[in-house]
Amino acid sequence: MIKVCSFCGNNNFSEKEVQYTYKHDDNILIVDNVPCEQCEYCGEQYFKAKVLKKIEEEFNQIYFHGKRTKKEIKVPVEKYVEL
Numbered sequence: 001m002i003k004v005c006s007f008c009g010n011n012n013f014s015e016k017e018v019q020y021t022y023k024h025d026d027n028i029l030i031v032d033n034v035p036c037e038q039c040e041y042c043g044e045q046y047f048k049a050k051v052l053k054k055i056e057e058e059f060n061q062i063y064f065h066g067k068r069t070k071k072e073i074k075v076p077v078e079k080y081v082e083l
């Protein structure tokens with residue numbers, strides 16, 4: 001799919017399943033087991049456009065159409081100056 005890594009120029013990739021965090025404004029969707037190709041040298045992850053589109057559609061289903069997910073987590077939020 002990809003010939004060279006645009007960050008380091010390496011051309012060896014391995015297929016992985018990773019956790020992907022989609023964020024839009026202050027809304028977050030975490031998706032597990034997302035397929036990607038990862039650069040074996042610098043670790044940069046590359047996702048296919050159709051994969052990202054599917055995640056974006058799911059995000060819209062959840063935040064704009066009220067779809068319920070099987071799992072939800074609470075995420076703490078801090079301001080750096082208050083640490």
Ligand SMILES: [Zn+2]
Pocket residue numbers: 005006007008009010039040041042043044
């Ligand atoms: Zn790389």
